[in-house]
Amino acid sequence: MSRKYLQYYLSSPVFRRWISSSVSGVTGSHTRAKSKDILTQPVPVPPLAEQHRIVETLEEQLSRLDAAEAQLSSVLRRSAGLEKKRLDILAVGRSLRRSGNEDLNSLEESKTGRFDEGSLIELPRGWKWRRASAVCEQIVSGSTPKAHLMSPGNGDVPFLKVYNISPRGFVDFSIDPTFVGTGTHEGSLKRSRVFPGDVLTNIVGPPLGKTAMVPDMYPEWNINQAIVSFRAGADLTPRWLALVLSSPYVLGMLKRTSKATAGQFNIAVSTCRDLPIPCPPIDEQEKLNEAADQWLTLSESVRGAVANSRVRATGLRTALLKRAFGGGLVPQDPADEPAVTLLARIAAEREAAKPIRKATKRAARPRKATAVAAATKIAPAPTPASATSVQQELFDQ
Known part of the structure; x- marks a missing residue:
């Protein structure tokens, strides 16, 4: 076989x-x-010759599917790379030159010294580098209450955890939703209340730096201690702030300040407040936001098309295998040796390959004297032939 x-x-x-x-x-x-x-x-x-035809056809068709799926993976990788480059172009401009003195004149004094201002790239004309603390109304991390103060599935105020921030840049509250009561929200967690339009970034990982804007599904939310919330001030729009914090260049600056502790990477809230933020004029922010939305929509369309193609490829693979073992993939040839002959030969070869067991003489055991014991002695039953010998041979071949 x-x-x-x-x-x-x-x-x-x-x-x-x-x-x-x-x-x-x-x-x-x-x-x-x-x-x-x-x-x-x-x-x-099936007959052995037909088995070979099935294998040959399967390998030909499956190799085409494998090549198609490899191309789909390549499209996703290239799309992700282009998306990151596009975000950087929108968030900090195209220049790769270091920023001049003029660009840094508006940058407030650092309180942590964790960023190398001299390495900042040159911004487009009219843009400024500013500290996050100077252009945000509030930058705070969350807090986690005791377990009995949280309830899964339903409650008063939604409580966000890191897994609720999707790598794709949105809040996904369908994943293990957790709630806290109004008393907890307005009491011990008052400092970590967030509202629609606030921008969230996780500061404990890996992975670090998942960023999303708080949606308007609920009027108020709360966050745990692994998330920091940025609230845009008058010089920033929330959408621009979310775009900047998703930029590989800006996010990379923040990630490089992380410290490893017990297998986790942590970013200090004070570092988030010190982060340099590129600030174009408000009207330009709005235009760049629209361009970013168009690009992200296109990227989502590409991912959706790839996902649909993968589903189709999986369906084709399943249908191909089902047809192969249902007798519909290749034509039958009456000249092929019948499968029953093949199975009979396998069984015969298996039987012939069995080792011959020689009978051995055992020492006679003393018999009990009573006739009843002799009459009730049971002879050993003959060993039946294995019911699965042919099946075992199929796996041995």
Whole structure:
């Protein structure tokens, strides 16, 4: 029997469905099927020549699918790279030159000294470098209350955790939503209240720097201690602030200040307040926001098209394997040796390969004197032939 044919069958949806319905035990988080059940599972066996034709056709068609899926992955990688470059172009301009003295005249004095102002790139004319603390009304980190003050699924005020900030730049509150009561929100968590339009960035990771704007699903929210909230002031629009904090250049400056502790990377809130922010005029911010929205919409369209193509590729792969083991992938040839002859030959070869066991003489055991004991002595039953010998041979071939 063709090993390749058997390998493809074991990866087919038919066999996987049988495995899923036949699991019998649980080890940790894994389920498993009994080996004896797998050995007795019927396998469709066409003539050997047809097996080779099936394998040849499968390899040809699946290699095309593999190449198509590799191209889809390449499109995603290139799209992600272009998106990052576009964000940098919008957020800090195209220049790669270091900033001149004029660009730094408006930059307030650093309180932490964690950023090298001399390495800042030159901004477009009319833009200024400013400290985040100077252009934001508020920059605060959150806090986590005691467990009994949080409730999963429903409650008064939504409580955001790092996993609720999507890497794609939005708040996803469908993931394990948590709430706190109004008393907690206005009491011990009063300092970490956030509102729609505030910009959130996680400062504990990895990964660091997931950024999103608070949506208007609820009038007020709260955040845990691994998230910092930026509230835009009069010189910034919230959308521009979110764009800047998503820029690889600006976000990279912030990440480089992180410190590792017990396998985690942490950014200080004081560093977030000291972060240099590129500030163009408000009207230019609005235009750049619109350009960013158009670019991000295009990127989402590309990702959606790739996702749909991957679903189609998975469906084609499943259909191809199903057809292969249903007899519809390649034509049958009446001249092929029948499968029953192949199975009979496998069984005969297996039987011939069995080692010959020689009878050994055992020492006679003393018999008990009573006739009842002799009459009730049970002779050993003959060993039946294995019901799965042919199936075992299929796996051995």
